[in-house]
Amino acid sequence: MGACLFVSPGYPTEMNFFVRGLAACGVKVVGVGDQPAQALPEIARRALSGYLQVENLWDEAATAEAVRRWAPSVGGIDRVEVLWEPGMILGARLREALGCPGMTVEQTLPFRDKERMKQVIDAAGLRTPRHRRASSEAEVWAAAEAVGYPLIVKPIAGAGSADTYRCADRQELADALLRTRHVKECSVEEFIEGEEFTFDTVCSGGRILFHNCSWYRPKPLVARTNEWISPQTVGLKDLTVPPLQPGIELGRKVLAALGFRDGFTHMEWFLTPKGEAVFGEIGGRPPGARSVDIMNFVCDADLFQGWAEGTTHGRISQDLTRRYNVAHICKRAQGQGVIRRIEGIDRIQRHFGGWLVVNELLPVGAHRRDWKQTLLSDGFLIVRHPELSTCLAMADRIASEVQLHAS
Ligand SMILES: Nc1ncnc2c1ncn2[C@@H]1O[C@H](COP(=O)(O)OP(=O)(O)OP(=O)(O)O)[C@@H](O)[C@H]1O
Ligand SMILES: [Mg+2]
Secondary structure (H helix, E strand, O other), rough: OOEEEEEEOOOOOOOHHHHHHHHOOOEEEEEOOOHHHOOOOOOHHHEEEEEOOOOOOOHHHHHHHHHHHHHHHHOOOOEEOOOOOHHHHHHHHHHHHHHHOOOHHHHHHEEEEEHHHHHHHHHOOOOOEEEEEEOHHHHHHHHHHHOOOOOEEEEEOOOOOOOOOEEEHHHHHHHHHHHOOOOOEEEEEEEOOOOEEEEEEEEEEEEEEEEEEEEEEOOOOHHHHOOOOEEEEEEEEEEEEEEEEHHHHHHHHHHHHHHHEEEEEEEEEEEEEOOOEEEEEOOOOOOOOOOOHHHHHHOOOOOHHHHHHHHHHHOOOOOOOOOOEEEEOOOOOOOOOEEEEEEEEHHHHHHHHHHHHEEOOOOOEEEEOOOOOOOOOOOOOEEEEEEEEHHHHHHHHHHHOOOEEOO
C-alpha cells in the first residue's frame, strides 16, 4: 500500500494533530509543503515518513509535477489529504495528477466558489439566500435590484469575513463598492436576519459518523467589524433541541446534494426568527480557529484522531457522547502595541476553577496581533459546563471582566 500525502502538514497548527492521528491509525503519511523540513513542528515531523519541500506550494502545476516525480521514492502515493481551505483545489489537482480516489477539482469547486455552492444547493430545493454573481460595478447594481435590500456583498472565494459588507440601501452599497474595488468577483446576497450556527461533520463513504453544532455569539460579521467585542463560539451539548433540527436537517441534505463522501465538513447556517434554517456556506474541511478543540471538549474526545480513524477505517471507536457546552472566547486588547496588563483573569480562574479548561491569552510583554487578520485575536479562553445557561454566563463574564491593556 502506498502513502497518504498530507498537504502542508505543519501549518496551520491543527494540521499537526491530524497528521499524528493518521499515523496513529497505521497510515504511512508523507507531506508536501513550503516549510523547510527542519521548520516542521515536532509532532508533524515525528508522524511523517517523508517530506517534500516545494518553493511555491500554490503553483498547482509545478507542485503536482514535483510530487509525481517524488512519489516513487516514498513507495507511491494512493491518498491525498488537505484540511486547510486555501489548499482544497490544490489537493484535488494532486489527486487527479496521481490518480488517487477522492474529491476531484470539479467536485471541490462548489465548496470554494460561493455562487456554484448555492446553485447546487438551490437545485436540490434547499433554502439559500437569494443570490447573484457579479464581476463589475454594473453587475453589482443589477444584482442588487434583483436581490433587494438589505443585502450582503462578499468575495466569491472569501474567508474570515474579509471584504464582506451589509448594505441597507443604495448609499451603503455605493460606499461598500468603494471599499471593495480590489475584489474581482463577488456574491450579492439577500441579508438573512437571525442567529448563526455551524453544522460540522466527519463523514465516511457519505455517512455522517459525527456531527456538531456551534453557536456564534454574535454573528461573525458583527464580531469582525467591532473591535470591542469578544467573539464567542459555543459548542452545544444537546443537539436534540427543537431550534437546531431544521439546521441539522438542512446540513444533511446539503452534504447529499454536494455528494460529499469522506472527511470533515464545516457548514454555517442561519436560524431566522421564524425558526427557518437558511444555508450560509460550507467548507469541505474542518472549521479553523481551534474549533476542533471545542468539539473535543464537548465530548472529551480527540476528533483529530477521530477524523483519521473515520476516513481510514470507516468508523470512530471513541465514545462521542456529548457531555458539556463549551464556549471559546477570543479577547482583543485595548490600546495598541505591547500587552502590559491583564485584568480580571485571576478572579475568573478562582471562580471558575476546573470549568476554565484553556487559557491561551497572549502573555504580558507580547505584541498585539492584528484583530482583522486573525480570528484568534489576542488569545482566547475556553470554559465548559454541562448546563448551557451556566456556560453562557461564564463566557459573558470573561467577555466583560477579562481585559487586556496594551500600550
Ligand atoms: N446572506 C447573508 N445574510 C446575513 N449575514 C451574512 C450573509 N452572508 C454572510 N453573512 C455574514 O458574513 C459572515 C461572513 O460571510 P461568509 O461566512 O459567507 O464568508 P467567509 O468570509 O468565508 O466566512 P468565514 O469567516 O467563515 O471564513 C457570515 O458569517 C455572516 O455573519
Ligand atoms: Mg463563514
